Amino acid sequence: SQTVARGADGVVTVGGIPVTRLAEEFGTPAYILDETDFRARARAWRTAFGPEADVFYAGKAFLSRAVVRWLHEEGLNLDVCSGGELATALSAGMPADRIAFHGNNKSEDEIRRAVTAGVGRIVLDSFQEIVRVAHVARELGTRQRVQIRITVGVEAHTHEFIATAHEDQKFGIPLAGGQAAEAVRRALRLDGLELIGIHSHIGSQIFDMSGFEVAAHRVVGLLREIRDEHGVELPEIDLGGGLGIAYTSADDPREPHEIAKALTEIVTRECEAARLRTPRVSVEPGRAIVGPTAFTLYRVGTTKPLDGLRTYVSVDGGMSDNIRTALYDAEYSVALVSRSSDAEPVPARVVGKHCESGDIVVKDAFLPADLAPGDLIAVPATGAYCRSMASNYNHVPRPPVVAVRDGEARVIVRRETEEDLLRLDVG
Numbered sequence: 083s084q085t086v087a088r089g090a091d092g093v094v095t096v097g098g099i100p101v102t103r104l105a106e107e108f109g110t111p112a113y114i115l116d117e118t119d120f121r122a123r124a125r126a127w128r129t130a131f132g133p134e135a136d137v138f139y140a141g142k143a144f145l146s147r148a149v150v151r152w153l154h155e156e157g158l159n160l161d162v163c164s165g166g167e168l169a170t171a172l173s174a175g176m177p178a179d180r181i182a183f184h185g186n187n188k189s190e191d192e193i194r195r196a197v198t199a200g201v202g203r204i205v206l207d208s209f210q211e212i213v214r215v216a217h218v219a220r221e222l223g224t225r226q227r228v229q230i231r232i233t234v235g236v237e238a239h240t241h242e243f244i245a246t247a248h249e250d251q252k253f254g255i256p257l258a259g260g261q262a263a264e265a266v267r268r269a270l271r272l273d274g275l276e277l278i279g280i281h282s283h284i285g286s287q288i289f290d291m292s293g294f295e296v297a298a299h300r301v302v303g304l305l306r307e308i309r310d311e312h313g314v315e316l317p318e319i320d321l322g323g324g325l326g327i328a329y330t331s332a333d334d335p336r337e338p339h340e341i342a343k344a345l346t347e348i349v350t351r352e353c354e355a356a357r358l359r360t361p362r363v364s365v366e367p368g369r370a371i372v373g374p375t376a377f378t379l380y381r382v383g384t385t386k387p388l389d390g391l392r393t394y395v396s397v398d399g400g401m402s403d404n405i406r407t408a409l410y411d412a413e414y415s416v417a418l419v420s421r422s423s424d425a426e427p428v429p430a431r432v433v434g435k436h437c438e439s440g441d442i443v444v445k446d447a448f449l450p451a452d453l454a455p456g457d458l459i460a461v462p463a464t465g466a467y468c469r470s471m472a473s474n475y476n477h478v479p480r481p482p483v484v485a486v487r488d489g490e491a492r493v494i495v496r497r498e499t500e501e502d503l504l505r506l507d508v509g
């Protein structure tokens with residue numbers, strides 16, 4: 083659904099606007115976000131899950147006030163995981179009861195702000211937090227709706243998953259050893275809390291649905307234990323996010339309606355087997371909604387052919403606007419977008435301007451042999467976890483996010499300036 087096309091002159095347009103004009107008007111590097119595509123993907127998720135389920139967009143992937151408004155208009159809910167994300171959501175008018183508040187170490191101040199605002203749910207991540215949230219809610223004279231995040235012993239990554247009894251990581255309360263059952267016991271006892279469900283998030287960039295199957299089986303197993311022990315059927319389960327997108331042509335992601343169908347069937351089947359009322363299901367896709375909707379537009383500064391190896395193409399950004407290649411060995415593609423070229427494609431590596439040899443944006447690519455300083459190149463699928471994980475390494479200001487729609491472009495997050503950086507330096 084992305085509105086990207088290449089004109090007869092070789093110039094790529096997005097939402098009807100040539101990238102050459104975007105570069106002129108907004109400078110480079112810049113994240114160019116296709117609003118039409120974003121809304122279409124958000125709507126596809128919303129429609130696929132229907133009125134019996136909820137879709138919480140995971141704000142950590144990318145959050146700004148414009149994005150919050152689009153989500154609100156398209157009927158999605160929002161998952162936030164810090165006071166900063168909560169403030170952004172509230173300031174853009176997302177109704178608090180459509181916000182879920184996550185995190186493994188929410189501060190008491192953050193908890194107080196969330197409870198005061200009236201967020202729809204707080205996802206409890208530890209025994210201490212169960213007590214902490216209950217205490218704040220009582221103090222504020224209210225009952226907070228909560229879910230408990232459990233770890234089900236499923237590690238899912240891309241095309242594989244591993245199901246074990248234990249999971250060695252910081253999030254959630256282990257199902258193993260009866261810890262999750264004990265957490266439920268405590269939460270049910272505290273009158274500041276209204277326990278509405280169980281939460282599980284198994285990983286990210288997942289294509290294989292069988293990890294969700296094992297997770298759902300184990301979560302429903304806990305719901306059954308809870309019913310047997312307490313006589314309570316919890317009304318909700320959240321299966322988290324983590325659905326994969328295509329970074330390169332090697333990836334073949336599933337459509338939201340296939341995912342919705344698969345997840346709904348799994349939960350229904352498991353609940354029938356356990357003779358439980360089917361709970362309301364929610365999911366938290368971040369990457370799958372925003373990832374494909376943006377590309378990063380860079381200008382080539384230098385090209386350096388190394389004999390028998392490859393050409394190093396230096397751009398005006400780098401690991402400060404996309405840390406994923408350096409951090410996760412993530413794969414991206416790249417294309418020349420400001421003109422056409424008949425030159426032979428040669429092995430190339432797109433690197434940034436930072437003082438670090440690991441500052442790589444696209445590790446293995448082919449770019450035309452005549453690529454030259456001044457050319458514009460674009461790296462697709464940078465909508466998720468790029469601007470949101472951007473840094474100021476080497477005091478490089480962070481790029482803007484430009485939203486494009488129906489032939490119009492507008493800045494939704496402005497470019498940082500050196501003045502912005504200096505303002506924080508008060509020594």
Ligand code: LLP
Nearest residue numbers: 140283286287323324325366367368369467
């Ligand atoms: N829900 C929970 C509880 C999560 O922890 C996450 C992601 C999501 C939802 C959204 O996952 P998504 O659908 O976007 O995969 N920085 C890494 C990804 C970290 C994801 C952390 N949690 C990356 O750039 O690949």
